Amino acid sequence: MPSELVENYFRTEKLPQIWCPGCGHGTITRSIVSAIDKSGLDKNKVCIVSGIGCSSRAPGYLDFNTLHTTHGRALAFATGIKMAKPDINVIVIMGDGDSTAIGGNHLIHACRRNIGITAIVYNNSIYGMTGGQYSPTTPKYDKGTTAPYGNIDKAFDICNLAASAGATYVGRATAYHANLLTSLVQNALNNDGFSLIEAISICPTYYGRKNKRGTAVNMMEWQKNNAVNISAAAKLSPEALEGKLLIGELKNSPEPEYTNEYQKIIDRLKKERQ
Amino acid sequence: MKSRVRLMQGNEACVEGAIAAGMRFYAGYPITPSTEIAELSAEKLPLVGGRFMQMEDEIGGMAAIIGASLAGAKSMTATSGPGFSLKQENIGYATIAEVPCVIVNVQRGGPSTGMPTSPAQGEIMQARWGTHGDHPVIALTPSSVRETFDLTIKAFNMAEKYRTPVILLMDEVIGHMREKVQLPDPSELEIVERKRPDCSSEEYLPYKADYDLVPPMADFGTGYRYHVTGLVHDETGFPSNNAEVADKLIRRLSNKIEMHRDEIESWEEENTEDAEIIILSYGCVARASKSAMNILRSKGIKVGTFRPISIWPFPERRLRELSLRVKTIVVPEMNLGQLVLEVERICGCNTIIEKLNKVSCEIIYPEEIVRKIEEVL
Ligand SMILES: Cc1ncc(C[n+]2csc(CCOP(=O)(O)OP(=O)(O)O)c2C)c(N)n1
Numbered sequence: 186m187p188s189e190l191v192e193n194y195f196r197t198e199k200l201p202q203i204w205c206p207g208c209g210h211g212t213i214t215r216s217i218v219s220a221i222d223k224s225g226l227d228k229n230k231v232c233i234v235s236g237i238g239c240s241s242r243a244p245g246y247l248d249f250n251t252l253h254t255t256h257g258r259a260l261a262f263a264t265g266i267k268m269a270k271p272d273i274n275v276i277v278i279m280g281d282g283d284s285t286a287i288g289g290n291h292l293i294h295a296c297r298r299n300i301g302i303t304a305i306v307y308n309n310s311i312y313g314m315t316g317g318q319y320s321p322t323t324p325k326y327d328k329g330t331t332a333p334y335g336n337i338d339k340a341f342d343i344c345n346l347a348a349s350a351g352a353t354y355v356g357r358a359t360a361y362h363a364n365l366l367t368s369l370v371q372n373a374l375n376n377d378g379f380s381l382i383e384a385i386s387i388c389p390t391y392y393g394r395k396n397k398r399g400t401a402v403n404m405m406e407w408q409k410n411n412a413v414n415i416s417a418a419a420k421l422s423p424e425a426l427e428g429k430l431l432i433g434e435l436k437n438s439p440e441p442e443y444t445n446e447y448q449k450i451i452d453r454l455k456k457e458r459q
Numbered sequence: 460m461k462s463r464v465r466l467m468q469g470n471e472a473c474v475e476g477a478i479a480a481g482m483r484f485y486a487g488y489p490i491t492p493s494t495e496i497a498e499l500s501a502e503k504l505p506l507v508g509g510r511f512m513q514m515e516d517e518i519g520g521m522a523a524i525i526g527a528s529l530a531g532a533k534s535m536t537a538t539s540g541p542g543f544s545l546k547q548e549n550i551g552y553a554t555i556a557e558v559p560c561v562i563v564n565v566q567r568g569g570p571s572t573g574m575p576t577s578p579a580q581g582e583i584m585q586a587r588w589g590t591h592g593d594h595p596v597i598a599l600t601p602s603s604v605r606e607t608f609d610l611t612i613k614a615f616n617m618a619e620k621y622r623t624p625v626i627l628l629m630d631e632v633i634g635h636m637r638e639k640v641q642l643p644d645p646s647e648l649e650i651v652e653r654k655r656p657d658c659s660s661e662e663y664l665p666y667k668a669d670y671d672l673v674p675p676m677a678d679f680g681t682g683y684r685y686h687v688t689g690l691v692h693d694e695t696g697f698p699s700n701n702a703e704v705a706d707k708l709i710r711r712l713s714n715k716i717e718m719h720r721d722e723i724e725s726w727e728e729e730n731t732e733d734a735e736i737i738i739l740s741y742g743c744v745a746r747a748s749k750s751a752m753n754i755l756r757s758k759g760i761k762v763g764t765f766r767p768i769s770i771w772p773f774p775e776r777r778l779r780e781l782s783l784r785v786k787t788i789v790v791p792e793m794n795l796g797q798l799v800l801e802v803e804r805i806c807g808c809n810t811i812i813e814k815l816n817k818v819s820c821e822i823i824y825p826e827e828i829v830r831k832i833e834e835v836l
């Protein structure tokens with residue numbers, strides 16, 4: 186029997202999904218749906234937009250207004266939706282390559298504008314859909330099919346990037362920390378402006394295999410053992426934090442939202458002409 | 460009532476036409492010689508409750524107008540050469556996902572940065588085949604300021620009617636030229652709105668076409684929760700790997716425009732009844748052709764003009780008819796010969812076709828056309 190969450194929010198006739206067994210994208214999607222449920226949003230007023238990649242297939246399974254766009258451009262499509270109908274809750278799902286390589290420009294500008302969109306990056310440190318090439322978040326010296334001798338690019342810290350570009354709510358969780366992820370997405374949905382949630386996923390098929398990370402279970406265990414919540418991190422020494430993954434709420438500083446700012450212009454012009 | 464007679468630029472007429480047609484969202488990135496379209500949209504849209512956005516690049520501009528259109532707002536973007544190249548991938552998206560929108564390209568000298576402030580007509584073929592894959596295209600070319608106003612409205616109307624992106628292919632001369640125009644009263648304009656579903660959300664099949672091959676389109680946020688993708692999809696809107704579904708979709712998209720060719724095709728002809736020579740041109744060159752025709756007529760040479768207004772689809776049937784009775788068709792273009800390829804395809808067996816090409820990013824003068832015709836006589 187599918188759970189109530191699945192029953193209420195998934196297009197059950199489209200299941201099972203295309204994801205590999207053990208892929209982290211499924212649990213992340215479930216956490217997002219759970220956050221939507223807890224926020225009590227009207228399904229008709231939720232629009233989920235994605236780019237291209239394994240992660241970006243998520244909206245097809247979800248019973249909302251859903252838009253599967255082009256690689257890297259999801260935030261730009263989403264920006265148009267939000268501008269045309271600011272009352273729609275716009276959620277954007279992207280992969281790490283989708284959001285920080287080909288779509289990096291749209292990402293920083295959506296952050297900068299503080300437009301009311303909740304962006305969720307499924308970060309599996311690899312290009313999953315195209316078969317395991319390295320991405321802007323592949324750790325230095327790790328392998329991908331296009332980095333057979335080890336990747337010499339330095340990886341992006343997506344949360345730092347988003348926070349410094351102007352996102353007003355930023356958080357990180359992992360596929361293992363599903364409840365934390367749900368609460369972060371809930372807070373993000375509550376933020377009027379632009380929110381970015383980095384959901385650390387796992388790709389056992391490509392990243393795991395190429396880098397000898399064992400099974401999906403081993404990879405989940407790694408997340409469990411190596412993630413440190415920001416609240417606990419303050420009490421730890423820099424040595425103890427070496428190689429750890431900071432999770433939790435990383436930024437929460439609301440500012441005026443973009444479409445509201447635009448509405449003020451429309452209202453002011455109207456008044457001036459009366 | 461305020462007089463509607465004004466001196467205005469082609470780019471300005473484009474914005475006036477867009478707003479009259481119901482444009483309520485514009486997104487783009489500045490580029491010469493189209494920038495005035497962005498600037499005037501920024502000024503005018505909030506006055507009518509619409510919204511303008513300067514995006515981070517042209518790709519974003521194209522994406523944003525598709526998003527806004529899906530949410531129900533009539534949307535437009537404008538650009539020139541380099542930006543038109545950047546928009547191509549998402550123009551294809553709008554085609555397969557059947558999202559109405561208008562893309563203005565004010566042509567300048569290319570390739571690459573080329574001659575940014577000078578006119579050219581180098582994107583005739585890019586307008587047709589710029590995005591990958593088989594796809595239909597509607598592209599309209601104005602040759603005066605007033606016509607820019609009219610064709611912008613027509614572009615929106617066709618985008619809405621056929622659920623497809625429509626390209627308004629201007630050139631720098633038309634974009635920047637100022638003419639005295641009398642704009643029609645808004646009440647005289649025919650404005651088309653997209654077909655929206657009248658069935659319940661449970662019954663709605665977002666890509667099930669009606670008899671006219673166009674499926675009704677629901678705005679996001681109105682209770683019809685459906686899926687839109689750039690992947691091949693069936694009537695439900697969900698992706699499919701089925702060969703038959705792919706074949707059916709790609710053919711329907713193409714036939715959707717083909718079937719309405721009679722309504723879409725438009726052209727202007729002058730003195731073709733007795734013409735032995737026809738000058739076929741479009742955009743700013745058509746103005747020179749007219750003068751050339753008058754000069755040659757005064758010398759007793761029977762010249763007529765043919766100006767395709769819808770470049771794509773090309774007014775094929777009419778040109779074929781004419782080609783059966785003229786000796787020569789002269790095709791002056793500000794490129795190395797692009798639309799002439801279509802002319803040759805349509806009537807190369809019926810008549811002699813002469814090219815006149817200029818790629819110095821200068822306009823073609825009437826005398827040049829006259830000289831060419833006297834040469835080939
Ligand atoms: C313009 C363009 N370039 C390249 C591709 C091929 N492509 C599809 S998905 C993808 C990468 C996906 O990786 P990521 O965004 O990290 O998502 P994942 O599949 O890992 O979830 C690439 C390169 C494409 N579809 N479009």
Ligand code: SF4
Nearest residue numbers: 204205208239313388
């Ligand atoms: S390739 Fe990797 S990211 Fe894609 S579905 Fe499989 S495990 Fe998931």
